[in-house]
Amino acid sequence: MSEMTPPTKQTDGAYEDVARLTAAAGLVIFERTQRGEFTLLSPPPDWFQNLVPNVQTGSVVPVLEAFPALDAFLPEAETVWNGKTREAASELVSDLWSEVQTSGEELHFRAHALKADGRNWLLLELAASLYRERQLVLQYAHDVALQNDTIVRLNLEVERATQAKSNFLATMSHEIRTPLNAILGMAELMAETQLTEEQQKYVGTFQRAGSNLLTLINDILDLSKVESGNLKLEFENFDLFEVAGSAIELVQAKSREKGIAVTYEIAPGTPRYLRGDALRLRQVLLNLLGNSLKFTHQGSVRLKVESEPDTPDAGMVRFAIHDTGIGITKDQLPNVFQSFTQADSSITRKYGGTGLGLTISKKLVEAMGGLIWVGSTPGEGSTFFFTARFGPGQAPEVAPPARNETQASALGTRLRILVADDSEDNRFLISSYLKSLPYQLDFAENGVVALERLRSSTYDLALVDVHMPEMDGYAVARSVRDYENKGSNKTLPLIALTADAYPSAIEKSMAAGFNAHLSKPIRKQTLLEAIARHARVPGRQDVKNADESYSVTSLASGYIESSRKKAAEIAVAIENENFDAIRTTGHNMKGTGTAYGFPRLTELGESIEKSALEKNAGAVRTAVQDLIAYLDRVALEADLKPKA
Amino acid sequence: MIQKKVCMIGSFGVGKTSLVARFVRSIFSEKYHTTVGVKIDKKVVEIGEKQVTLVLWDIAGEDALTTVRPSQLRGASGYILVVDGLRRATYETALDLQGRVGEAIGPVPFLCLLNKSDLRERWEITEADVEALRQRGWPVLYSSAKTGEGVEDVFQELTTEILRVPNVRDDTANEANRRGI
Numbered sequence: 001m002s003e004m005t006p007p008t009k010q011t012d013g014a015y016e017d018v019a020r021l022t023a024a025a026g027l028v029i030f031e032r033t034q035r036g037e038f039t040l041l042s043p044p045p046d047w048f049q050n051l052v053p054n055v056q057t058g059s060v061v062p063v064l065e066a067f068p069a070l071d072a073f074l075p076e077a078e079t080v081w082n083g084k085t086r087e088a089a090s091e092l093v094s095d096l097w098s099e100v101q102t103s104g105e106e107l108h109f110r111a112h113a114l115k116a117d118g119r120n121w122l123l124l125e126l127a128a129s130l131y132r133e134r135q136l137v138l139q140y141a142h143d144v145a146l147q148n149d150t151i152v153r154l155n156l157e158v159e160r161a162t163q164a165k166s167n168f169l170a171t172m173s174h175e176i177r178t179p180l181n182a183i184l185g186m187a188e189l190m191a192e193t194q195l196t197e198e199q200q201k202y203v204g205t206f207q208r209a210g211s212n213l214l215t216l217i218n219d220i221l222d223l224s225k226v227e228s229g230n231l232k233l234e235f236e237n238f239d240l241f242e243v244a245g246s247a248i249e250l251v252q253a254k255s256r257e258k259g260i261a262v263t264y265e266i267a268p269g270t271p272r273y274l275r276g277d278a279l280r281l282r283q284v285l286l287n288l289l290g291n292s293l294k295f296t297h298q299g300s301v302r303l304k305v306e307s308e309p310d311t312p313d314a315g316m317v318r319f320a321i322h323d324t325g326i327g328i329t330k331d332q333l334p335n336v337f338q339s340f341t342q343a344d345s346s347i348t349r350k351y352g353g354t355g356l357g358l359t360i361s362k363k364l365v366e367a368m369g370g371l372i373w374v375g376s377t378p379g380e381g382s383t384f385f386f387t388a389r390f391g392p393g394q395a396p397e398v399a400p401p402a403r404n405e406t407q408a409s410a411l412g413t414r415l416r417i418l419v420a421d422d423s424e425d426n427r428f429l430i431s432s433y434l435k436s437l438p439y440q441l442d443f444a445e446n447g448v449v450a451l452e453r454l455r456s457s458t459y460d461l462a463l464v465d466v467h468m469p470e471m472d473g474y475a476v477a478r479s480v481r482d483y484e485n486k487g488s489n490k491t492l493p494l495i496a497l498t499a500d501a502y503p504s505a506i507e508k509s510m511a512a513g514f515n516a517h518l519s520k521p522i523r524k525q526t527l528l529e530a531i532a533r534h535a536r537v538p539g540r541q542d543v544k545n546a547d548e549s550y551s552v553t554s555l556a557s558g559y560i561e562s563s564r565k566k567a568a569e570i571a572v573a574i575e576n577e578n579f580d581a582i583r584t585t586g587h588n589m590k591g592t593g594t595a596y597g598f599p600r601l602t603e604l605g606e607s608i609e610k611s612a613l614e615k616n617a618g619a620v621r622t623a624v625q626d627l628i629a630y631l632d633r634v635a636l637e638a639d640l641k642p643k644a
Numbered sequence: 645m646i647q648k649k650v651c652m653i654g655s656f657g658v659g660k661t662s663l664v665a666r667f668v669r670s671i672f673s674e675k676y677h678t679t680v681g682v683k684i685d686k687k688v689v690e691i692g693e694k695q696v697t698l699v700l701w702d703i704a705g706e707d708a709l710t711t712v713r714p715s716q717l718r719g720a721s722g723y724i725l726v727v728d729g730l731r732r733a734t735y736e737t738a739l740d741l742q743g744r745v746g747e748a749i750g751p752v753p754f755l756c757l758l759n760k761s762d763l764r765e766r767w768e769i770t771e772a773d774v775e776a777l778r779q780r781g782w783p784v785l786y787s788s789a790k791t792g793e794g795v796e797d798v799f800q801e802l803t804t805e806i807l808r809v810p811n812v813r814d815d816t817a818n819e820a821n822r823r824g825i
Contacts, residue, residue, distance in 0.1 A: 068649070068699050069682050072715035098683040104669050106683070131680055139678040141709050142656050149733055 185568025447471025656705025
């Protein structure tokens with residue numbers, strides 16, 4: 001192609017129009033010659049003359065020198081101009097770029113390579129607004145990216161911190177629980193030795209404080225578990241009535257101390273056998289009952305269980321815990337379920353506690369598909385409500401007596417015990433304590449009936465309430481001893497049951513002919529120990545060995561507690577390097593664990609025995625730690641947490 | 645007159661544009677603008693008796709949205725790898741970029757510049773990180789486009805290094821580009 005002849009201003013009006021137009025559009029037009037040079041076709045606007053001085057229409061411009069940013073674009077443009085592209089891709093547009101003038105002013109450009117009418121064109125476009133728009137968009141995107149960077153980094157940090165917190169809690173609670181178990185176990189052992197009244201008071205304080213601490217640690221662990229989403233609910237068959245009853249039973253000891261009646265009522269039509277997490281349900285009940293009891297100084301605490309009235313959902317159960325306590329003011333109500341919050345900080349000083357119980361209860365209830373709420377009138381009392389959803393369950397298939405039969409015959413002994421008490425509740429309580437043990441229980445509701453039974457049958461032991469209508473317990477005891485003195489030589493072991501714990505009451509019992517005196521509330525373990533200590537020959541064993549002859553499930557509690565003591569004993573024995581004692585304890589555990597339904601304890605016992613034989617203190621320590629951890633787990637699963 | 649292309653490379657927001665503005669015009673603006681595409685600036689520096697025109701290519705910062713293109717690097721006699729001391733991510737980007745730039749234009753002189761030294765107490769980049777760079781054989785310098793600290797030195801030092809090494813390669817490359825080959 002030949003070179004252009006530049007049109008002249010003087011002769012061509014159309015040219016002037018084009019010049020104005022291109023200048024207004026911010027365009028500069030070059031023709032790319034066959035020699036590879038760029039000839040300026042349009043009249044140069046002012047901005048162009050600032051960048052490339054001394055040019056005019058028709059000049060050959062060293063484009064690359066003037067615009068180094070075109071360095072990469074021009075070789076690409078050649079493919080358009082030389083028609084090397086397959087299709088008629090007749091236009092190529094460069095990226096935006098900026099030229100900074102010595103004054104600091106920035107000019108923004110875009111280049112177009114065109115092929116039209118067989119001629120090659122290079123257009124430079126002044127693209128200020130386009131540049132600014134793109135800059136704004138990119139800047140916004142960058143800001144967002146930068147924020148995301150920060151968020152991702154912060155999230156990572158939070159995640160790491162949370163993980164560290166969880167690890168710390170898990171480690172610390174284990175580290176605290178291990179020595180605490182030894183303290184509690186030893187305190188319990190010490191409480192059983194001959195102590196002065198003052199010493200008993202001290203040991204009692206150890207036990208109470210230790211037990212509170214353990215509860216607190218368990219609460220913190222629970223809360224961190226719930227918060228970190230590590231809580232998994234069980235879905236097992238359970239007996240709702242039994243769960244409610246046993247929760248009541250557990251708080252009754254405390255309630256009697258305070259002189260507050262704790263009762264429960266299960267509304268007709270409430271399903272008994274359900275599927276769900278009985279352990280967690282009991283935990284919530286205990287938390288709420290304990291809480292109500294704590295803030296009630298007179299009157300009563302009442303638990304009511306019923307099918308949720310406001311829903312057709314058959315598995316929805318509503319629990320209401322009503323107390324006649326101090327109540328909660330309207331202002332305080334919204335805070336009661338928050339962590340580490342009690343209605344009023346002065347409450348912490350007066351009543352103790354961390355306020356974690358209600359928070360945990362709330363989370364557990366929510367996990368069980370329910371709701372928790374509270375209504376209260378200050379000075380009159382509060383009612384805590386919660387609902388929980390359960391699946392339909394099945395009644396246990398095996399009837400307990402059959403199991404007793406087998407167990408008893410396997411042991412070759414079967415104690416026959418008379419329970420004389422006018423209170424049906426107490427008879428029920430004792431029968432619950434002793435159910436599924438190899439005992440045959442007979443009942444008498446007053447002294448006259450008791451005496452008749454004792455004369456007509458042979459018993460290995462009698463538990464006799466001293467306050468009964470018709471004939472009281474003292475009279476029964478005296479008659480029995482009189483009867484024995486007249487004929488039979490057999491001395492029937494008689495245990496007095498009374499709510500009276502004064503020394504004078506004990507003396508009175510002994511004078512009447514009782515072998516022992518138990519003060520109510522009677523703990524299960526105490527009763528079992530008394531039976532083991534006093535029952536006639538077949539069952540007469542010392543307390544420690546008594547563990548071995550009872551049946552499985554209902555004795556789990558006693559066995560676990562005794563294992564805990566053993567763990568404490570071993571811990572002490574390690575310090576004294578008394579490997580013989582450790583070996584014996586390990587051996588004992590090995591022999592009994594499986595029989596009680598805890599094969600893991602047999603394994604651990606074996607491992608302890610073996611390590612003791614090798615005098616390997618480190619291995620014994622490890623095994624004891626495993627043992628304590630296992631006992632904790634079992635206790636937690638069966639809600640057999642050690643009690644003060 | 646000798647003319648040398650020098651590229652400013654690094655993550656977005658590390659201060660490339662501000663460094664150039666400080667170096668060329670002795671100004672600094674707190675206002676942040678992102679660079680679209682490429683920004684071309686020129687400055688004459690004197691190394692001994694020689695006058696060198698630096699053509700500074702301020703290339704849009706690398707991130708998820710923008711990638712440094714080899715075509716923008718072509719013909720560069722040297723480059724400055726800019727890191728924001730406040731953002732550790734920009735350090736990682738620099739490590740990655742250096743590898744790619746090296747592949748694209750070969751072993752030309754470069755400097756690693758840790759910018760925003762006026763905010764040193766808030767830095768995420770540690771002494772150990774800096775040491776790690778030096779272990780790689782990278783020349784590391786500190787600067788603050790805001791206060792001007794170290795800025796002049798950076799360009800002086802890089803230009804000296806560019807003049808010191810044989811420059812046949814980049815001159816031929818530039819020539820080839822100029823011809824559109």
